[in-house]
Amino acid sequence: MKLTKTLMATTALTVAAAAAHADGHGMADSMTLVSWGGAYQSSQQKAYVEPYLAMNDGVSSTWDESSAEAVAKLRAMNEAGNVTWDVVDVVAADAIRLCDEGLALEIDPDSDLAAAPDGTSAEDDFGDLLVSDCFIPQIVYSTTFGYRTDLVPEGVDAPSDICSVFDLETYPGKRALEKRPINNMEWALLCDGVAKEDVYDVLETDEGQDQALAKLGTIKDSVVWWSAGADTPQLLADGEVFMGSTYNGRLFSAIVEQNQPIGMMWDAQVFDLDGWIIPAGLSDDRLARAKDFVKFATDTQRLADQSKYISYGPARASSAPMVGQHAELGIDMAPHMPTDPANAANTFLYNYEFWADYRDDIDAKFQAWLAQ
Amino acid sequence: MSDATNSGPVLSADGTPLKRSLARALRRQKMRALMLIAPLLIFVLVTFILPIADMLWRSVENQIVTNTMPRTVVALADYDGASGELPGEATFEAAYYDLYIAAERKLHTRLGSRLNYEQTGASSLFRKSGRGLDDIGEVYMDQFEDLDKNWDEAEPWAELMGDPAWLEAQGKWQKGQTQPTFKASGAIKELLPRTAEQYALFAEFQQVDKDKSPLREEPWSAVHTALYQDLAEADVSGYTGPQADLLKAADALVASPDFETVTFKAGFEEIDEDWMDPEIWVTIQTYSPELTNGYFLNAVDMQKSPDGAEFRDERERIYGLLFKRTIFMSMVITISCILLAYPVSYLLSNLPARSANLLMILVLLPFWTSLLVRTSAWKVMLQQQGVINDILVWIGMVADDSRLTMINNQFGTIVAMTHILLPFMILPMYSVMSTIPPSYTRAAKSLGATNWTTFWRVYFPQSVPGIGAGSILVFILSIGYYITPEIVGGTTGTFISNRIAYHISSSLNWGLAAALGTILLAVVLLLYWAYDRIVGIDNVKLGG
Known part of the structure; x- marks a missing residue:
């Protein structure tokens, strides 16, 4: 009898405490974060999640490594009326699509995001990188080329120009390119005599698309097409290809952390953004938690902290001066950032609007061209 | 009894x-x-x-166009796109009101994505238009507001538009309760039909989507636009209901020569030049029915055009090629599985139980290994700097600068998939072969048959049901295979399933993915039917 009473009292207390906790903050005490897995996700875990959990007692978080299929899965969850994710890491192009489909929540930068330490509003601090009403940028990464330093022919300079990708005579060997038209079409036109500012005007036309494919056709037999970011570092490490495109952070870890004989070629690198979105249709307490986390995780200090673990540039202007050294290797991170002035002499910014319109059309042509 | x-x-x-x-x-x-x-x-x-x-x-569903732009679809019913002329002002008006409410509900971009599958550029056109539509209504909104601040207030609007009973019920409403459905007052409905309709949409949106009271929210600019249109036609001098003075003053303003107006067409032109191209209107009209065969046409490299279905440009045809390739390669994989599995199964069924068990474990061992590991292992084996090429170079069979290309093409896909699917062929073959009594072959031999005749006339016919079962399993599994062709297929070894996956997860064109999947299903059923007719499904045995 006594035992039952004690048990009941304890249960009541626990329930009351839990209720008080929930009432006190009005926030859910667990959240599911979605990211890409690998080194990138662990940099987020160390720079954002661990400090956040340390500050918020009783909150727990789980990772779901589904960012690659985030758009399709969110759409399915939304149709089923059961959104199980709280904060989702996606590339900017996907954020725009999620926003278009009404699957992501619109945010107000000035109230939902933290201002910079010097008082600059979040909207100004992120500037042009707020490419969608739903998108909260985290990092700037780039798609660029790595090449095998030991396979550069004797008496020839290491490749430093994007057109060396198309120059099989000077730089023999295979190339690794992504199995999609985005970036490849731009590089092809650039090396076929189209001026940088005209690239998208040309690519809008059928003739321009044919021109780009024709240029890619000159190296088609020497290309290994990749679909996962890890492929190119592997192909380079095995000596399967002489040079290949991939995300700069992947090359950084192959070069610096695994000491592979690989060099970076930053010319005509294509900047892209990665960041958070909050799915539409969350309950009030989960939404409050998601907003609280995102506000914390995208403040100036946190974005700067992430660059200790991975060579991606923080998306806030105010974080850039705070980029320091690698947390374990102790090397300066700034020269490995795609945004470093020495690396960013000639860059592209992923043209979101253009590819939102032309993606379906050009992809159909590109895939048909590949299959022939 | x-x-x-x-x-x-x-x-x-x-x-x-x-x-x-x-x-x-x-x-x-x-x-x-x-x-x-x-x-x-x-x-x-x-x-x-x-x-x-x-x-x-x-694969046939297409309600999004009529659901999002109902008035426009009706207005476009008689539009002749082939004439090269733009639709009339009435269509632009319908599109304005349709897109306005769609933009408030954030549905316009969804429609844009849908139409972008058919017409490149629709995506950004709709996104832009959602933002730009306010410019049309603000012309009127600003003028009404300059006349009287009350035109920008929630309550005078509600009093003017609403039925007194509704006003009273709405006034008592508190958050958490269900809201009383908006009802326009009878006089206003007759006098200002467009305004009543637009205000009702506005009220519904506030009540249902936002859970806010229309008494607290000032109407959006589409309502002002509708008010202008109504006032330009209606005579409100006889109106005596609530806010009569406000309305009459507005009527006088609209009647005055200084009142600035803008046609809907001009407004759309201001938003984006593309609205002045008949193409977008033709696209909306073509894809307005609730059921469409567009996805299926797309799946067989065709497209809709004003003159009916036609083949796509040669450079864009891909699905026919992929279907043919998928079936061809699945057949090659099935045949190579038969050739490899037959001797193994024969050996298994004729060995003493102990060694047969050991051999069986060897067959099943790769079966228990992760699919990804096995596929990646083939990559290591077959690539140019891989094990096989290294050995060939070492023994001098190929030169170092002309290493064989064995991966990222059809060859690599066939090798890897044959290896992966082999157990599905061996197991049914083995279970059939182990039931063939050895006495038959002995009898044949004792009657003077050669080894070959014994095998071909006596043993083989009895093992056919095992081949049949294994072939069906392997063929159907391989026709829908995805991960192996994705990893080792390169450009010439990809299957139709890779494109289906692309449309599911990347392009989000689920209609097209569903159409491709349906065709694949139909092909499999057709082949199954053909198999039944030719070989007979009764001849398939998975064992005993």
């Missing part, structure tokens, strides 16, 4: 007629059988039949 029993129905022990009692027993038996299979039935229904039905539905 015997008469009495014969005249009535035959009774069972408990006195009920035997016929009924029998039927009841049978029914109970049927129910019990049904209960026994119920878990499986429900499982199959939920995880298999319903998704397939959903897929079939998605």
